[in-house]
Amino acid sequence: MRDIDELRDLRDLAAFDAGAPPLDDETRRRGRARLLATITAPGADHATRTTVRPASLVRRRPVLRIALTGVVAAAVTAGVLVAVQRDDGGDGRGKTAKPPVASLPPMRNVSAQTVLKGAAAYAREHEKPVSPRDDQFVYTKEIIKETNQKTGRTKTYVDEIWRSVDGSQRSWIMEIGKGWWSPPLADNESVWPPQDWGSLRKLPTDPEQLILAVHGELFGSEASLDEITDEEWSVIHYSLAGLLKVVPVMPEGLRPAAYEALGMVPGVKAVPNQKDAKGRVGVAITYDDPSRPEEASGYDSYFIFDPVTYAFLGFRDERSSGDGKDIKRYTQLSYLDSWAIVDKVKQYPSAAS
Template sequence: MNEMNELNELMRELDLLREWDADTPPLTDQARARARFRLHQAMLSPTTLAPATVRRRPVLRMAMAGVAAAAVATSVVVAENNESSPRTQPVSATTVLHGAAIEERRTERPIAPRDDQFLYTKEIIKEIPAGGGGPTRTYVDESWNSVDGSKKSYVSELGRKQWVPVYGPGQGTWPPSKWTELKLLPTDPRKLAIVLRDMGGKPDYSKPMKAGDWPMTQYFLSGLLRRPVLPNGLRSAAYEALATVPGIEVVPNQKDADGRAGIGIRFVPIGSGTVRSHPRPPLLVFDAKTYRYLGMRDQRTAGGKTYEQWSYVAASAVVDRVMQRP
């Protein structure tokens, strides 16, 4: 019933649009994006459609544990504000990730780096001892990664800077880090999950994903999303592929490193019962209104101490040499 009311509301708005005064200022990009997303969700509603069958470095930072056996469709209630008045509606992990994909397509810009260039990133990491009792430390990590791996990269991790040697014969990472290899990854969410599952071999699209395939596949998808710069369409495809991964839950009332209100998405090992009995999985934090990705909340342990950690990418660009900034 809520979904039908939402659709009726949208139809009334379309009727008003037909009577719209041409002298009225145009909608903002944010308002237009929200309207498109609401229409998209209403179209996907089962009430309007017939049923269908259907650390830090290296690259992979988010460690997944356990074997996924079934999808967890956890919904929570969060406040969503529009221009007129606040309202409350249930939001699922699938809704947030599909919304993030829509927002990414709206805002992404074309990029085509040359093999001899570098991908510059500036990442802000804030951390505090778990449970308090210590000052907040802030790290500004700037890195220059060779586009094709043929040149030495210069990276920073929690303030520790180092040169990374060039790839040797047959060396690389998975998911791939070379731009030419990233461009070969499919932007179809289903195919992307299968290609990552098959780890660089010839993908078998006829072989369906099994429960035992998901733990490593979601690890690879998360590692792919950790890359600040990706070919057009790949990040949105990764968000949509993550929406199909079993063991996803929404964590409301989160904040990013700069205190902005957000919604958290995390992966819970199937069969864990409660996350309190397992290491807390990292959180991907998305804007509570637009679902734009804001950053990550995580933990790290060093010297017998545990630290709460928030991070986000403050800048990224293609540059011609190490130490060059945009």
């Protein structure tokens, strides 16, 4: 699986938080089961089935409009962070989220499974059904606070996106203040995670079935959870994380299922006492890849949740620009400020009919 090895090399350039708590017993058990399956199972020839266009490899890098042969390669490159727990008044217009906790005393240790199950329960309780028309657009407004790790200087960006609901119209995309027109997919192209509402609606809202659907889509074969290898779990993790990050508005039940499915991935872990863009203290979920070589660094993206309600607060990510002595490294804190369904690209919610 050369594509996975090459992309893992790219992913492992990210920094690893060595101060994170160890994996819990359930995650270790699943990891051992995956390892045993890898050792004992015959090799599988995962055939590629389509030409796929990836989403961004690293947070805040523009989406490249290139076709990759191989669904697995595209899945691993799908890591853009744009997800939040939303409130909706029932008219299709999003509202600013107001998670309750601003500060807390030191937190107790909690497992990733507990956090993500809590996040799923919170999402199910608060999500509002959304049924946009194919000819409409999903508008999102995201706030990003980016800090230069060397100088400490912080800049704030406002990214506004208008994405075609069915993908048939060009969309307006922004990344750290820079925008461009994204044309519709060609007939022989697809993308993971899917962006159009019709494809999203077809994804299972049962967490186990969602994992198996992702596996089938990326590897072209059927499998049970016990048959999934460490390498395949790694790709599934990035695919689920990409779904939660790239798609800010989902059909009813899909986001809770994605949270629970993410909690079933070996290597997902909780890190307490993480601050979001508004200074609120939360518990973060990140990933320690069981198939990663010991000398390699790890995943640098964090989902941050309220430690009491498990409402989603925002993301912490890292990016770099330049190379060699000119390289600059940044820490990003971001959250979804608002969203809405609108009739036209570049139309603001206040003008929506």
